[in-house]
Amino acid sequence: MTTQLIALSIALGVVNIVIAGAVVLNRLVARYSDRRYRRAVEQVRPIVLSAIAGDAVSLGVRSRIELLATGDLLAKYGRNLSGDGRVHVNELAERSGVIDALVRGSQSRRSWKRAACVYRLGDLGRNQAELLIVRLSDSDRRVRNAAARSLGKQRCTEGVRPIAYAFGRGTIARAVGAQALIDIGPPAADALARLLSSGPVLVQAGAAELLGRLGTVSHSSLLAEAMDHHDPEVRVAAVRALGRIGARSAAARILPVLGDPVPFVRSAAATALGALGSRDAIDALTVMAESDEYLPARAAAESAVLLGGRFPDPGPHLREAIRMSEVTA
Amino acid sequence: MADTTILIAEDDPDIRDLVVFRLERAGWQVLEAGDGEQALEIIRSKKPDLVIVDWMMPVMSGIELISELREDPETGSLPILMLSARAQETDIVHGFTSGANDYLTKPFSPQELFLRVQALLARS
Numbered sequence: 262m263t264t265q266l267i268a269l270s271i272a273l274g275v276v277n278i279v280i281a282g283a284v285v286l287n288r289l290v291a292r293y294s295d296r297r298y299r300r301a302v303e304q305v306r307p308i309v310l311s312a313i314a315g316d317a318v319s320l321g322v323r324s325r326i327e328l329l330a331t332g333d334l335l336a337k338y339g340r341n342l343s344g345d346g347r348v349h350v351n352e353l354a355e356r357s358g359v360i361d362a363l364v365r366g367s368q369s370r371r372s373w374k375r376a377a378c379v380y381r382l383g384d385l386g387r388n389q390a391e392l393l394i395v396r397l398s399d400s401d402r403r404v405r406n407a408a409a410r411s412l413g414k415q416r417c418t419e420g421v422r423p424i425a426y427a428f429g430r431g432t433i434a435r436a437v438g439a440q441a442l443i444d445i446g447p448p449a450a451d452a453l454a455r456l457l458s459s460g461p462v463l464v465q466a467g468a469a470e471l472l473g474r475l476g477t478v479s480h481s482s483l484l485a486e487a488m489d490h491h492d493p494e495v496r497v498a499a500v501r502a503l504g505r506i507g508a509r510s511a512a513a514r515i516l517p518v519l520g521d522p523v524p525f526v527r528s529a530a531a532t533a534l535g536a537l538g539s540r541d542a543i544d545a546l547t548v549m550a551e552s553d554e555y556l557p558a559r560a561a562a563e564s565a566v567l568l569g570g571r572f573p574d575p576g577p578h579l580r581e582a583i584r585m586s587e588v589t590a
Numbered sequence: 591m592a593d594t595t596i597l598i599a600e601d602d603p604d605i606r607d608l609v610v611f612r613l614e615r616a617g618w619q620v621l622e623a624g625d626g627e628q629a630l631e632i633i634r635s636k637k638p639d640l641v642i643v644d645w646m647m648p649v650m651s652g653i654e655l656i657s658e659l660r661e662d663p664e665t666g667s668l669p670i671l672m673l674s675a676r677a678q679e680t681d682i683v684h685g686f687t688s689g690a691n692d693y694l695t696k697p698f699s700p701q702e703l704f705l706r707v708q709a710l711l712a713r714s
Contacts, residue, residue: 306604310611313700337604341675344699 294326301330309334312353313346320357332359332381339384351386360386367392372401379404383411390417397423397433406437413441421445421452429460429467438467439474450475454483466494473502481508488514493523500526504533512539519545519561527557535564543570551576594711597621597638599629599655600673601647605696609642609673612700613707626650630658633665640711642703645674645685653688660689669710673698 305327311318320331332354339350354360363385366378379396382389389411396408397420409427412420421442428438442449453475456468469487472480484506487499500518503511515537518530531549534542547570549561562578566586572579596618600606603624610620621638623629627650633641641659643652650658652672659665670692672685677695685693692706 306607310608313608314612314615334604338608341605341608341696342699343697344701346700347697 297326298330301327302334305331305334309338309353313338313342313349315345315349320353328357328359328362331357332363332385335359336381336384354385355387364389364392367396372399372404375399376401376403376407379411380407383407383414388415388417390415390419393417394420394423397427402432402434405433409433409437409441413444416445418445418448418452421449422456425453425456425460425468425471426464428471429464431463439471442471442475450477450480454480457483457487462492462495465490466492466498469495469498469502473498473505476502476506478506478508478510481506481511484508485511485514488518493521493526496521496523497526497529500529500533504529504536507537509537509539512537512542515539516542516545519549524554524557527553528560531557531560531564535567538568540568543568546570547572547579550578550582593619594640595619595621595636595638596640596642596707597623597629597632597636598642599623599626599647599652600642600644601625602644605644608700609703612704616704616708618707624648626652626655629655633659633668638668639714640669640671640707642671642673642707643690645672645676645681653684656689667714669714671703671706671710673703 301324305320308318308320309331312320335350335354339347339354342350360382363378363382366374367382369375369378375396379393382393393408393412393415396404397412399405399408405427409420409424412424424433424438424441427433428435442453450472453468453472457465457472460468465487469484472484476484481503484499484503488496488503490496490499496518500515503515512534515530515533516539519527519534519542521527521530527549531546534546543565546561546565546568550558550565552558553561558578559582562582563585565572565579566582572583575583596613598606598609598613598620600609601624606622606624610622613620621632621636623632625647626643629641629643630650632638643655645652652674656670656672659668659670670690672690672693673696674681674685674693675696682693682695692710694703694706
């Protein structure tokens with residue numbers, strides 16, 4: 262028994278030593294790699310800077326670490342430069358093999374590597390719409406977010422529809438999807454308008470919401486029509502979008518939505534009328550503030566006060582809204 | 591041109607290197623600072639002819655640096671170009687009202703930066 266315990270102790274000791282050795286070795290390898298990476302950055306930096314200035318330089322990238330350092334530097338400068346500087350960054354990225362390496366990396370088995378490569382592709386080189394759209398369906402959310410962001414950075418109009426679908430289905434971060442479409446610009450708004458008319462319900466709701474951020478007054482009649490949609494998610498997104506766009510002419514169309522059967526649609530309508538400065542709505546909002554359920558009543562009270570309504574005998578929601586307006590004035 | 595000294599206050603060393611490379615190539619002497627406080631020390635000791643300032647820096651922001659410079663009679667009229675990723679209209683207005691003479695947003699063109707620096711120096 263004693264012999265067995267001694268043997269077990271020795272075995273545990275050996276295992277401990279092996280684990281400690283592995284940790285130390287891992288650290289040493291990491292430190293060595295880091296030093297090599299930094300050295301590579303210092304080596305390629307002057308060449309990259311010359312290339313950005315328009316000099317005809319040749320970048321003889323030899324090792325993987327040099328390729329990585331070049332890719333990181335070029336992606337960083339690609340993000341921060343415009344004009345000729347950006348053109349030169351793209352040319353060098355193509356010539357040095359960085360783009361090809363990133364395309365290969367975007368298919369890596371490791372998700373963090375796919376995400377990093379897809380992210381960098383947005384800052385460099387030629388239009389990669391096809392590859393990036395495929396990555397919008399990646400199993401890893403970070404990769405999908407990076408793909409949406411890169412489609413936006415490359416202003417790929419082909420990406421609008423898949424981004425809007427991903428946005429509507431919640432497979433990418435909402436802020437990332439919205440920013441990508443903002444980066445793509447006016448063509449994105451037109452594509453969203455088409456999706457609002459004829460997409461699956463979740464995509465229609467997403468399209469309406471995004472039109473509120475990207476659209477103009479010219480989209481207000483389409484959004485006004487969407488307020489009659491059978492699905493409340495689409496109705497609420499359309500009402501909010503109209504409030505956000507600031508289409509004053511839509512106020513008359515929003516007013517009947519205060520009677521919507523779904524409370525959160527009524528809340529959104531009340532808030533939108535306040536945002537649009539629709540003084541014609543004060544009476545209806547006051548009635549709603551006194552009689553509706555908690556959330557729509559609160560929203561109605563806030564808008565009624567915002568619009569400068571006068572209330573001889575205010576109920577609790579209106580009193581609260583008046584107090585809040587005095588605090589924030 | 592070689593007598594002209596420009597200070598670049600920018601916390602990102604890669605962007606700083608890029609600006610230094612472009613300005614030195616134009617024949618100017620370039621000093622570097624990684625934050626606002628370091629920039630303030632260099633400005634007081636070396637008295638550069640122009641300062642390029644990033645907005646978001648550690649220790650002291652670009653806006654705080656500009657305010658300090660404008661309050662000091664010795665540096666009150668020093669030409670300042672703000673180079674920032676903050677590109678909203680309100681940010682640009684804030685930059686100018688804080689005392690910047692010019693404002694360039696990132697992403698930026700190195701050629702445009704050079705031309706703006708040249709114009710500011712010619713006006714000063």
